[in-house]
Amino acid sequence: MELRQLRYFVTVAEELHFGRAAERLHIVQPAVSQQVRHLERELGVELFDRSPRRVVLTEAGARFLPEAREVLAAAARAKAAITGYVAGATLRLGTSTGLGDHLDRLMERLAPQVRVETVSAATRTRVEQVLDGRLDATFVRGPFEHPELQRIPVWDDPLLVALAARHPLADTPEIALPDLAPYPLRLTERRANTPLVDLVVGACHEAGFEPVPGPVSTALGDTLAMIGSDTSWTVVYAAHARQLRSARVRFCPIAGEGLSLTTALLVRRAAPPPALEILLAACEFDDHDS
Numbered sequence: 001m002e003l004r005q006l007r008y009f010v011t012v013a014e015e016l017h018f019g020r021a022a023e024r025l026h027i028v029q030p031a032v033s034q035q036v037r038h039l040e041r042e043l044g045v046e047l048f049d050r051s052p053r054r055v056v057l058t059e060a061g062a063r064f065l066p067e068a069r070e071v072l073a074a075a076a077r078a079k080a081a082i083t084g085y086v087a088g089a090t091l092r093l094g095t096s097t098g099l100g101d102h103l104d105r106l107m108e109r110l111a112p113q114v115r116v117e118t119v120s121a122a123t124r125t126r127v128e129q130v131l132d133g134r135l136d137a138t139f140v141r142g143p144f145e146h147p148e149l150q151r152i153p154v155w156d157d158p159l160l161v162a163l164a165a166r167h168p169l170a171d172t173p174e175i176a177l178p179d180l181a182p183y184p185l186r187l188t189e190r191r192a193n194t195p196l197v198d199l200v201v202g203a204c205h206e207a208g209f210e211p212v213p214g215p216v217s218t219a220l221g222d223t224l225a226m227i228g229s230d231t232s233w234t235v236v237y238a239a240h241a242r243q244l245r246s247a248r249v250r251f252c253p254i255a256g257e258g259l260s261l262t263t264a265l266l267v268r269r270a271a272p273p274p275a276l277e278i279l280l281a282a283c284e285f286d287d288h289d290s
Contacts, residue, residue, distance in 0.1 A: 127146070141262065150272070162251055169252070
């Protein structure tokens, strides 16, 4: 069993698509398929249920995934111990709004090995600071391309609907987007968070309605305070919602496949941070971490 095979397996498990996994790994698809097949033969089980339309983890694959991630994380820690990245060195990391408890768990994992300095600023500012070396890496959401930067997906951020505890839909186990059509939607300005606004408004259009625009607020705390007093609604990242406490607001899942944005790390292609492997290993969250 090789670390390469485990890395390929984990990547396919996260993408559930051999082609996308190959793109993420920067190798050709046949090589990914071949190494995963070698791993399956060695283990004596099939890790994926493959069909022309989809790829899903088998029961054995789902059991194997967290163990594979742990082996890769241990290997990253071992490698870092002999590559000159000394304990106490500083990782300058750009953060974005709504990381919630993901950031807490990340810091807890990094604390024994890496000293972290976080910078919270507008996306454009953080990207510029990665480009000029003031930041080692930054989190971003949604698609992003720059010839000098590598985008590395690290996790998906599901969105929850936030509405008043006394809202007519507050006790609904899962809210269908069309049910929200009569109620005002409070979102930030598109220029402030283009991926989020486009995702939510686009989903409303696909559900067959034009969202009623509510008042715009730049601070989530202010938005939630106002939502607690009326029938408007907004969306909040699930990781952030887990840290928010309010008797006046409910956070409800979205019915069907829901909505989510991918969070990724941006690093310089020519000079990735020495602690990158440690950082990526610390970002490996599974369902039991939520």
